[in-house]
Each structure stands twice: as structure tokens, then as C-alpha cells.
Amino acid sequence: MITGETTEGRTITIPQASAGKHCIIAIAASKKAEPVLQEWYEPAYMRFVAKQGLMVSDVDCDLWLVPVFTGLNKAAYGPSMERLKLEADPDIAGRVVFVKDDSAALLDAWGLKDRDEPYFFVIGPDGKRKHMEKGAYDVDKLDALEEALEK
Numbered sequence: 001m002i003t004g005e006t007t008e009g010r011t012i013t014i015p016q017a018s019a020g021k022h023c024i025i026a027i028a029a030s031k032k033a034e035p036v037l038q039e040w041y042e043p044a045y046m047r048f049v050a051k052q053g054l055m056v057s058d059v060d061c062d063l064w065l066v067p068v069f070t071g072l073n074k075a076a077y078g079p080s081m082e083r084l085k086l087e088a089d090p091d092i093a094g095r096v097v098f099v100k101d102d103s104a105a106l107l108d109a110w111g112l113k114d115r116d117e118p119y120f121f122v123i124g125p126d127g128k129r130k131h132m133e134k135g136a137y138d139v140d141k142l143d144a145l146e147e148a149l150e151k
Contacts (some may be wrong), residue, residue, distance in 0.1 A: 002027075002066055002106060004097035007085045011100045012097060014064050020063035022149050023123045024048060028070045029107050029115040031076070037040065039117035039137040040094065045092055048149075060147040062095070068107060069100040072147040 002025065003013045007142055015023050024044065028037040046053050048063050069077045075093030077100050084093050099106065114134070122131040122145055133141045 002064075002097065002099060004066065004099035005081075006097060007081055008050075014062075014066075014097060015127050016145040017064075017077040018062040018123070020091045020125045022059055022125055023064060024061060024145055024149075025064045025066060025116060025121045025123060026118055027068060027107075027110060027112065027121070028118045029070065029103070029112055031073060033118045036066060036136050037067075040118065040120070040142075041065065041092060043137065043142055044145075047146070049091075049095070055151065057144070057146050061149055065092075065096045067096065067098055068103045069098070072109070074100050103113075122132045 001016065003011065003112050005011055014025060022119075023115060026037055026044070033134055044063055046061075047055055048057050048061050051057070067080060069080075070087045077098060081098055088096075107115065110119065110121070117134045120133045120141070124130045126131055129151065131145065133144055136143070
């Protein structure tokens, strides 16, 4: 489980916030991972949430983007949230869950070994992890996430 804050100031816990449906949780745990995660925003959002474009998913799922702030990076928590509020599409911004409390334990629990890479987890309606991808955006990785949703 991941508990964090949205740009609207709501505290939510995922995957419970997905109310028994599939979800994809994208976690970035360092400044280095953040721009790599941003490469995924539009294609993942368009395929799984907005359902626009040539390759849309038939599966009803939520997409959660989770920047995790640890150590000295915790100072960037507030400014990052404010920047997102100002610059991002409100629907995408509403899917971002900011985390800073006990982040190291969270990252260990999710098995994030390389914190300079973003990780993507497919969680089933039962709350169990079904699949994981990591690293830079690649269509094959996005396809693998969708395949895991369909199982």
C-alpha cells in the first residue's frame, strides 16, 4: 500500500483508491528517475485512461504516478507539488500521489533496487502485484503492462 497526498491536498492510499479495479502504479524515487517517468506520462495516460489514439486499452484501470521524496530530496516535495499544479493537465495532476513519510521502507517493500529508474507495477483488482517494468519509456514495455492487465 502507498499512502500519499494529491495536489488537491487529499490523502489517499493506493491501490485501495482504485476501488477493486486494475491499476498501474508508476514510482519514481529520485531526481534522476523523475524525467524518465515523465516520458511515460502521455503515452500511458492516453492508452489507459483517456483511451485516445491508435493503441487504446480495453481494460478499465487507474493510473497512479508516485514521486517519492527521500533524504535531502524531501525539500523538493512542496515546490514539486506546486509546479505540477501550475503546469500539468488537471486530470493528470489528480493522478499524482506525492510520498515523503517513511519512504525508504516503502521503496524496500516494493523492491526498488535501482532508485535512479522509474518502476511500473500492474496491480490486479484483488490488490496483488501482477507485473513490473522499469526504466525508460518503450512501446514494448507499455504493451507488456497492457498484457498484464488483460490476464
